[in-house]
Amino acid sequence: MSHASITAFGAYVPQRILSNADLERIVDTSDEWIVQRTGIHERRVASEGEFCSDLCFAAVRDMQARFGSVLTDVDFILVATSTPDTFFPSMSSRVQAEFGIEACGAADIQAACAGFVTALQLANGLLLTGAHRKILVIGAETLTKVTDYTDRTTCILFGDGAGAALLERTQEGAFLGSHVSTTGESGHQLYRSSLSPSILGMPITANGKIIQNGREVYKWAVSQLPKGISAILQRYGYTAADLDWFVPHSANMRIIDSVCDKTGIPIEKTLSSIAEYGNTSAASIPLALDLAMKDGRIKPGDLVLLYGFGGGLTEAGLLMRWTL
Template sequence: MIRSVITGTGSALPAHRVSNAELAKRVDTSDDWIVERTGIRFRHIASPDETTGTLATDASRAALAAAGIEAQAIDLIVLATATPDQTFPATATKVQAALGIDDCVAFDVAAVCSGFLYAVQVADSMLRSGAAKRALVIGAETFSRLLDWEDRTTCVLFGDGAGAIVLEAQDSADDGGRGILASKLHADGRHNELLYVDGGPSTTGTVGKLRMKGREVFRHAVVNLAAVMEESLGLAGLTSADVDWVVPHQANARILDATARKLGLPAEKVVMTVDRHANTSAASVPLALDAAVRDGRIKAGHVIVLEAMGGGFTWGAAVVRF
């Protein structure tokens, strides 16, 4: 039995950290308003010389160091992002070049906040099929480039950053071994108007700005995330009682609390970094995962559930024995 095992995690954040109080100097908002509705206290905003590609490269280097391998050992890079450095080529190829990897498969995945889960399942499938041996799976965003800073309801919610994992195909002697146990993805394009960017190369020729109907997104998120987590646990032959940690997309503290309650999980089992990172889209799950691994909460053998929902709508979950 071949399983895709996480052997290293890493993350990177822009140097500039912005508090709610600082944001209130340029936007009609307040620290109390933001914290009460979202749980967010800080976010990192990329400077002009910090891009999705540079953040992804830094996160990848940290993950490679944690895995104890050289970049040349990687033969697959899957990078999830909604904010690529260029329309083409894929930002994954820029990471490949920056890491000094002579030749590998490298491409981007676009599923917004669910992008990292989509990238994980794609990489897992390729590793289990024998198409690759070791993969870098990255979620990286400079979402601040898409924000309308005149829209107080959305611009306070997002930040920039990157997270990465090293996945390695390993033989597993039994079902109790480490690795990705199950994953499940969904999409429903009928809800495009609830969360989208009003631009694109083939429609307006511009990048556009993020638009969101927050209440409707909240309602869909709680229902969809709880359902896909139960679905993926069922595929793995497990229940919520077997879960050591949930590592969710960090969109809103209220969504995280509501999802945990719907599953009957105690809040202390949910990794939460939204207070310091805000919503970093495809980067949020690997950023939270790396934080919990490095502070010692997530340990070898723990069963963790990764989950996310984003524009499209897209959503998914993966069950991993770490």
């Protein structure tokens, strides 16, 4: 059986910073309230002419610059995003074209905030079949383009960014186990509006903005995530004390604090990108890993639990050994 590991990594965030002070001038809010409720200090905003594909390209170029990655033999590309420039052509096909990769499959993954971990799980499965040898996985979002800046409860949350990981077949695998769960009956608590009505009661709108019932999403997350985390650790013979790092989706520090308290994972062992970049959905986990790589916190051999959760409502956990 073949094995898979992450062999290179890159990230990118736009230059423009949207601080809490900036938001105070847009809606009725305050820096103190935002930090207390979410843990966010600032977030990045893509420029008017900067889109999801541009963020993908920049994250891959960062990976090439840092690791000297060769992409000509990549045989599949997976991009996790809820904010593509276009639904087709896909962002993955745009990446293929940008870097001139031949004989390569391409698909976008729409699993919202669980997207990056879901894409890693799928890439690992493709590598384990033996049909593929090298897969590029990207999580990228331009959420500020679909944020309603008249809604003070959601506009404080979202930012833009991207992260890229290269997965290859290796002699010893880094992926130890995974967990997935979906609570689709509660999907109407967090959604991007569209023209289509739903049996769940989502209103018909045409503005394409994010709509969230924050209270209900919080209740779901703090009740469901501890169950999933305990399940994956028990299934593969580990405990919370064995983890070197826990990397949840950076949705809200109150959620992360509650989950850590319920699972026994020390908050000091948690990696997050929430303070610097806000909630970047599919990009939040790779951005948190990137911050930890740059300041030397995460090291080769560390036992890491990635855990994405959000719109759907979906969960995706991945237990792995860090290899970079």
